[in-house]
Amino acid sequence: MQSQILTKGYYPQEIEAAWASFWLSKDFFQARLDTDRDSFSMVIPPPNVTGSLHMGHALNNTLQDILARFWRMQGSNVLWLPGTDHAGIATQNVVEKILAGEGKSRHTLGREEFSKRVWDWKEKYGHVIVSQLKRLGASCDWSRERFTLDEGFSRAVRSAFVQLYKEGLIYRGDYVINWCPRCRTALSDLETELEQVTGELYFVDYPRVDGQGALTVATTRPETILGDVAVAFNPSDERYRGLLGQRVRLPLIDKVVPVIADEVVKPEFGTGLLKITPAHDFDDFQVSLRHKLPRPRVMDEDGRMNEQAGPYQGLDRGRCRQVVVDDLGKAGLLRKVERYTHTLGHCYRCKTVVEPYLSKQWFVKTGPLAQPAIAAVQRGETKIIPSSWEKTYFDWMDNIRDWCISRQIWWGHRIPAWHCASCQEIMVDEREPIRCSACGQEELRQEDDVLDTWFSSALWPFASLGWPDNTPELAKFYPTSCLVTGFDILFFWVARMMMMGLKFTGQVPFREVYIHALVRDAEGQKMSKSRGNVIDPVDMSEKYGTDAFRFTLAAMAVQGRDIKLSPERIAGYRHFANKIWNAARFILMNLEGVVPSPEDMSKDHLDLADRWILSRLKSVVQATTAAFKEYRFSEAANLLYQFIWHEFCDWYLEAVKPALSPDAQPERRAASRGVLCLVLEAVLRLLHPIMPFITEELWQKLPHQGVSISVASYPDASTGLSDDQAEKEMALIMDVVGAIRNLKGELGIPPAYQLEATLMTEDAFTLEVLRSNRDYLITLARLKGLDLVEQGSPPPSAVNTLADGVEIFVPLAGVIDFTEELKRLGKERGKLEKELTRLEAKLANEGFRTKAAEDVVAREQQKFNKLGEKREKIIYWEGKVAQLIPEKGGRSEK
RNA sequence: GGGCGAUUAACUCAGCGGGAGAGUGCCACCUUCACACGGUGGAAGUCGCAGGUUCAAGUCCUGCAUCGCCCACCA
DSSP states (O other): OOOOOOOSSOOGGGTHHHHHHHHHHTTTTOOOSSOOSOEEEEEOOOOBTTOOOOHHHHHHHHHHHHHHHHHHHTTOEEEEEOEEBOOHHHHHHHHHHHHHHTTOOHHHHOHHHHHHHHHHHHHHHTTHHHHHHHHHTOOOOGGGOEETTSHHHHHHHHHHHHHHHHTTOEEEEEEEEEEETTTTEEEOGGGEEEEEEEEEEEEEEEEBTTSSOEEEEEESOGGGGGGOOEEEEOTTOGGGGGGTTOEEEOSSSSOEEEEEEOTTOOTTSTTSEEEEOGGGOHHHHHHHHHHTOOOOOOBOTTSBBOGGGGGGTTOBHHHHHHHHHHHHHHTTOEEEEEEEEEEEEEETTTOOBOEEEEEEEEEEOOHHHHHHHHHHHHTTSSEEESTHHHHHHHHHHHTOOOEEOEESSSSSOBOOEEEETTTOOEEEOSSOOSSOTTTOOOOEEEOOOEEOHHHHHTTHHHHTTTTTSOOHHHHHHOSEEEEEEEGGGIIIIIIHHHHHHHHHHSSOSEEEEEEEOOEEOTTSOBOOTTTTOOOOHHHHHHHHOHHHHHHHHHHHOOTTSOEEOOHHHHHHHHHHHHHHHHHHHHHHHHHTTOOOOGGGGOGGGOOHHHHHHHHHHHHHHHHHHHHHHTTOHHHHHHHHHIIIIIIIIIIIIHHHHHHHSTTSOHHHHHHHHHHHHHHHHHHHHHHTTTOHHHHHHHHTTSOOSOSOGGGSOOOOTTSSOOOHHHHHHHHHHHHHHHHHHHHHHHHTOOTTOOEEEEEEOSOHHHHHHHHHTHHHHHHHTTEEEEEEESSOOOOSOEEEEOTTSOEEEEOOTTTSOHHHHHHHHHHHHHHHHHHHHHHHHHHHOHHHHHHSOHHHHHHHHHHHHHHHHHHHHHHHHHHHHHHHSOOGGGSOOO
């Protein structure tokens, strides 16, 4: 044991980095294969390599680290597997931006060179977030760190893809998908964010070929008129029934299209007529299938009008709309324009309005995969916590649509499909085929598209453990125990891991999913760079200490509610860290290098305060352990805060001070040292999962056997000693002390003034408790003297009365103002009477007496009796004090 | 359009069938030998609104209002 005096304040910056590297250098966090201890396994939600740590990561990883440290201390063989995600579009965008700065583009570099540039970038910057996680204290098994584009993952992805393809669960075809003209790639439905947009609804005339006037069609997208192949009405719509088989001329270009009837048209919208543009609208594409209509594309990949657009070729889609509207007006074909608010899809990466776009893409057929994923949650094989998210999960799974997985970018897993140059045969395999399986030709070309990043993420829990090989890691740690993630990626990630996990391993990927909230700013706004309201977790760590920051996140992580984070709150918990530091400082100073032994704490030497704090400790151990096991992080944090500050520091440390003085009995002194040491050491272990740094720093200064608190055992049933009697007695002492302090405070007596007090009670047992703990009362209430009497009539004085019959006298004639005391007594009586009235009404209620639980009635009756007695005493003393107030006659009577 | 959540002290939030709580802030007093990142005391809330269930309702049910989020192919 190092006997050293701590600094007066806690300076986290000076110790954190050292402990973080100490832990890693000792391999404390490596999961073992050669043990039969229970496993606790988690895979990290891999952050994007492009990222730097934001609040979402900080919360997510703090909660995971709390679990990892808690279960490690519980004796489990913990695997927390870390890694990063290659983040296809995001990373490609970052590198393309850099290239643009150099006046280059990926197309000028070519695929191979570009890919090399991205890898270079990854090697250089991809570890930023990892080092930030380490700084946060994340106790991952860093020896098993993975990357979703590493060699092993490539094998896993190809293996998964090939199997799904061979089973018909992956198909390729021409469909309308969401297309981002800026990123120039297809997006999945999830990657398209619907947002309200105010635009215009244009009413456009389509002249009838038979010369009988025109049909007016409402559209928000006049530029797509050029791709129209029909005009449709609802078959039930009487107004247009006669038009079936008629033909109309498209406005502005020389093209004739039929009028058709289809259920998709809503008669009440616009004019009840819908223009059909199969290549640029999801519904219209379906209509074209039903009616065997052509599907001309009028735009290019970058959103420019193409040769099908005739005179409008080359215009950007936005510009084209203006020109078309203009031309329609000139031609007299624009009937009217209304303001119109509707929702439009935007690219989740760059916020560009997505274009519904007909193209050849690869899809996962999700229906057959979703069924087992639904069933597994229904059966409870995977538990979603809080369970309120189950409904959202089921709703999404029930209505799941096929998943577009091909992306027209270069950074990612290239689809393992090869096209024969001569016969167009497509071969899907884990390795490049030597010749075409259909025609035998050897000229093959690999598919250009890469896979959606989330395709590899979906394999993360098992691919990161070695799948498709049958590794010992899989056997030991899969299914994982728990997944901690935010609700924002419930569909993107959790749902897809469930589907893929069940498909490829036959087992759920995790037993429990803990879904946590989003971190917002103090105003409840989502943090974003554009809003400028981002609170940087690294800044918070540096400013307030990582432990204070982590504690804040834990304390605010209530299930099912977003977190509004404010720096003031973190400052509050920095004070808590400082409080712990100083409590430890006090204890270490008083140990004076002595190592307490268990014999010091033999029952005979333990005093009331000792037995009380040991009993309280025991119940805190139980409650905290239960809270962690049930993901009630805030409850665990608050329990520890309350115990450490308001029980251990406020009461125990104060109560025990006299016993620590050199004048005290040696046995008492030794016992107190022992209890102080024991409770502090236990508290540090209890708190370690949330505040790893300060607890390690202090723990290292206490006597114990271990090398690190991070691998010490969590306090359990053997910690502390339950003692109801001690808790009851201490409660009485605390009540009496509180009443005396209250008297002093309310009567304006200076804290330094040492009172003489008299306590009177008729209850022999209470009197005995007070008598045997006389010293505590004197110390804690800062008294000069204390009389304990059974009955009698003490001198005129201020008085306070406890509900359970203890009267407290503070004889201070000449010091206190009797008028003030009378006022105080009146106020006290007011409060009592309000409460008594309420209780009286309740007890008089026949329904309450007959229907409420017996113990509830008894408790209320007892409460009523005690408060009644207390009121009688106050009335008595009001009379006494009133007599002592000098006659008013002496005052001015003007 | 459908769904979910929130509404409790000035602020941020716990509590979710039997005495309205915490942290921060505020007021008063105190530099007492662990800590002023501290101590002691205090003020502060018709627990969004309206009904209902119950002996008893921030706490359960219904409706409404306001705010937030998610999902959704009316052009």
